[in-house]
Amino acid sequence: MVVIHYTAMDSAQEALQRLCDPQHEVSAHFLIGSDGKLWQMVREKDRAWHAGAGEWHGQADINSRSIGIELDNRGDHPFAEPQMMVLERLLTALLHRWKIPPNGVIGHSDMAPGRKLDPGSRFDWLRLEHQGLAKPRGSGELPQTVELPEFINLARKAGFTANVDDQTLLNTVRLRYRPWATGPLTPHDLTPLIRKTGSS
Template identity: 55%
Template sequence: MFPSPNHGDRRGHAPSLVVLHFTQMRDAAAARARLCDPAAQVSAHWLIAEDGTTEQLVCETRRAWHAGAGRWQGHDDINSRSIGIELANPGDRPFPAPQMTALRRLLRAIMTRWTIPPTNVIAHSDMAPGRKIDPGPRLDWEGLSRDDLALFARPDPSDPAPPLPASLDALGYPDDPARLQAFRLRHRPWATGPETDADRRTAARLLRCANTPGGSRLRDGGGAPS
């Protein structure tokens, strides 16, 4: 049932995070072969193909080897604390609708099974700034947010713009020089250049969402990128 041999003990932790990845390989078959190869020493709990086919590679009670070095919310050893989902995508194209439908279905089941809130569904790039970029700027985080499956928000121009470092700390980003780029990759992929008030407002609004029941729907789906 669980074809990947690449897993271990969770070291006393239960899953409290979901980490989303892209495979950066040509197709799901190639990704599956690597994730199940003992020599590769990588794995994930789930693999979702482009057509939505969903396969479990590691039992969720086991520690899959998907996250690597990084930190989130002050914790390291993210592998022991998380469930990893790999989306078959070379990294240079949108995620197909059947794949996103399957991801929504899988996230709902995992989040219910382990009582994981939307705030704890993160990108690989969130916890490993500068080292990882997946699942990249094309993933529809806003759509996931509308279904209460992740965190996303668009700020109003009138929103306060408090200092960004404190907001990124509170959201969970590690103290890393590349964390502005990691934050933007997920929440403002159109942004370039030095930190702006739009970054500060976005992070502050995300914190409001994180602390408001159902708050991931604040300002969902509207407005042009700011």
């Protein structure tokens, strides 16, 4: 899989120094600056220390089965157009080279709910989905009613299998699909998780 992060630092150079400093025990395969500059720090076939504890679709040890991409962004502003264009080109190449399905492109928060928030509420997941670079959200009909067990079941089927409490799970799914949403569970929280009959 591919895990997308934001650096939460003030500059790409600052992030680069951190990611290349053995003292910090953190690394990633790629870093993309806000201006679109691309650095590769770890070979794709090698393990990088970018994900930490977490789970996606029942698989743990994400570091051993993923490529980590860091984006120069503090998490409080939109991602720059040159940066997104380079990310799209990189993802296209990685998915083809490693035969990664769109469902394998996730945010750090998806696999580490409650512990991580990146790439955050300002990241444009729909943009990637429209290009086949991330799994498209469900387009099923809006349910008339909603029950928590149904939401949990749908979320786990979608890949959110980390062991967290119900509220953290809701917050995590919303961060990916409806970052503006607040308050109790609603039918709109289920819609992105519902696949049309006959769709994969």
